Amino acid sequence: MSNLSEKKRLASTELNELKTSYDKMEFRYAINEISKDIFERQSQKINDAIIQKTKELDYLPTKISNHEKAINYFLKIAQNPSKFYGSLDYNKKRKFQYLVFPEGFHYSIENRKYQTSKTNTLFELTKCISVSYDSEKQKTHPQKWNGSSLVAGTGLEPVTFGL
Numbered sequence: 001m002s003n004l005s006e007k008k009r010l011a012s013t014e015l016n017e018l019k020t021s022y023d024k025m026e027f028r029y030a031i032n033e034i035s036k037d038i039f040e041r042q043s044q045k046i047n048d049a050i051i052q053k054t055k056e057l058d059y060l061p062t063k064i065s066n067h068e069k070a071i072n073y074f075l076k077i078a079q080n081p082s083k084f085y086g087s088l089d090y091n092k093k094r095k096f097q098y099l100v101f102p103e104g105f106h107y108s109i110e111n112r113k114y115q116t117s118k119t120n121t122l123f124e125l126t127k128c129i130s131v132s133y134d135s136e137k138q139k140t141h142p143q144k145w146n147g148s149s150l151v152a153g154t155g156l157e158p159v160t161f162g163l
Helices: 002-030 036-059 067-079 081-086 090-100 121-138
Strands: 105-108 113-116
Touching: 002 036, 067 081, 081 090
Parallel strands: none
Antiparallel strands: 105 113
16 A cells, blocks of 8 residues: 555646646637747647546545444444434435435335345345344244245255245
8 A cells, every 4th residue: 555655646746737737828828928828739739748647546445444343333333223324314325225225116106115135245135134033043944145934955855945
């Protein structure tokens, strides 16, 4: 990461130098030291270099990401999403709803229930972990993470479709 910070410092220094040289050339054009033709040709080269350095600077990461902190924050949310949802303001609630239910959710007037077609994969995995943990406490067979139950295999008896 120290190498990246050095690259970022050098790129920003070069960008500032390019901007300074453009300003000087613009000033020289303004006081008629250089012709319009020369200014347009050279300014285009400098502008292209400025755009290139800006893109290069934008693609360099700014600081080290802290995965442990992000995972702990997600787990805090996943432990009790309704409590977290209740603590948000209106706009953040909408963003959180889109995060949990990317395809949205609908309300069925006939059944008086919310209907969702898809849940975010991280929340699905979290739900499966908690189901697996609860079944260990109750000594029952856990379900697979995608929700399908265990099926009996073939043996001496004919194949069955479940237990």
